[in-house]
Structures are given as C-alpha cells and as structure tokens.
Amino acid sequence: NAGVTQTPKFRILKIGQSMTLQCTQDMNHNYMYWYRQDPGMGLKLIYYSVGAGITDKGEVPNGYNVSRSTTEDFPLRLELAAPSQTSVYFCASSYDGGSPYEQYFGPGTRLTVT
Amino acid sequence: GNSVTQMEGPVTLSEEAFLTINCTYTATGYPSLFWYVQYPGEGLQLLLKATKADDKGSNKGFEATYRKETTSFHLEKGSVQVSDSAVYFCALVGVRRDDKIIFGKGTRLHILP
Numbered sequence: 001n002a003g004v005t006q007t008p009k010f011r012i013l014k015i016g017q018s019m020t021l022q023c024t025q026d027m028n029h030n031y032m033y034w035y036r037q038d039p040g041m042g043l044k045l046i047y048y049s050v051g052a053g054i055t056d057k058g059e060v061p062n063g064y065n066v067s068r069s070t071t072e073d074f075p076l077r078l079e080l081a082a083p084s085q086t087s088v089y090f091c092a093s094s095y096d097g098g099s100p101y102e103q104y105f106g107p108g109t110r111l112t113v114t
Numbered sequence: 115g116n117s118v119t120q121m122e123g124p125v126t127l128s129e130e131a132f133l134t135i136n137c138t139y140t141a142t143g144y145p146s147l148f149w150y151v152q153y154p155g156e157g158l159q160l161l162l163k164a165t166k167a168d169d170k171g172s173n174k175g176f177e178a179t180y181r182k183e184t185t186s187f188h189l190e191k192g193s194v195q196v197s198d199s200a201v202y203f204c205a206l207v208g209v210r211r212d213d214k215i216i217f218g219k220g221t222r223l224h225i226l227p
Contacts, residue, residue, distance in 0.1 A: 004157070040219060040220075041219060042203065042217045042218055042219040042220055043158075043203070043217045045214060048214070058214070090157050090158070092157070092158075102148075102160050102163070103158070103160070103215065104159075105157030105158045105159065106157050107155070107156055107157050108156075108157055
C-alpha cells in the first residue's frame, strides 16, 4: 500500500492564482482530513470528510474548498491565493472503527504565495 | 473547550540522555491521548496512545502514562538516539462522538552525537 499520497510536494503561487492540492489514499479509509501547519503553531483542521459525498468545515475553512466524489480522493482547492495561505498542507485519513483517531498522514505540500 | 499544552522547544540533548517532553490537557471526562512524531520532511505518524486513565502507551522505547489526577501525558525515553531528532506532537480526542483530534503546537527535539 502507498498509504496517503499528496501532490505536488512544492508549489509557488502568485496572489490571486488558484490551484488544487491532490490527496489520495489506498487504505479504504472513510475519514479524510486537510490540515495546515504554520511554524510553531501545530496543525489546524481546514476541512474533513466522513465519506464520499460528505464534507464539513474544520477550524480554518475560509479561502478553501473541498470535494469527495470517491473514497480514495479528497482534493483541496484554493480559489484566490493570498499570502496568508503560505503554509505546509497535510492530508490525512483514518478508519471509523477500531481506532478511528489513528490518523495516517501524507508527506505534505509546501505552498508559498507571493 | 478541549485543549492540549506541551512544552516549548527546541529541546537539545546529547545521545543517550533521558528525555521528558511534558504534555497537559484540558477536557471533560476521559479523553483519548496520543503522541505523534514528525521526522524531517515527512508527515506526522502515530507514536503511541492511551485511551483510559493509568494506561501506559509505549513504542520504539518511548513511553507515556495517562495521569487523570494531573491531567498529563508526558513523553519519556530512557536513552535517546540521534535518529530520534524530530518534532513531537501531543494530541487529544474528546469523549463526544463528533469531537475531532486536537494537536499541541509541537516540540522540536535535537539529539547531538
């Protein structure tokens, strides 16, 4: 199993540009999450999904959108990039059964908005 | 609401030293407690967990005991190695069905050879 994969690894955007961060998991997990990690600030939840077709806002959803058309994929969309969105973005997944809060993380996408 | 507070870093130790990273929490009832580790350039991975009071989680020589009386879950290791250099996150999940995992701010650990 590849686990959780994210693309791209790095990206530089200009203010106002848009992009989609891709996330795929092959563990058949029903829960998926997007976090951002700012230096010294831990992780903040942007959006999450409990299954295909179901998404919900986390702590910091403004400026982002998500969709979950399949169990495997959970892309994160930035429509109008702003410097405040410069961060490292992590996708994670977990299984709602047994140990639902053991989250499996992807390697991250480092995004710079200038 | 629920929260996690962990000691600020960076923490710098020599190889074979004893490690303690403090973590305290605020929550109602008996939350589940976790330590995650993030190695350079990677995502977080679960290191250990404890789901009820007095439980001890352990993995790779690391241990943490769920102390309800002091609302703490301190991470310890008897003899650290250079390969333990990473950022360590304490985390909590509350008792409600819809509670999400809450991460502390992370503690960066440097081990000197």
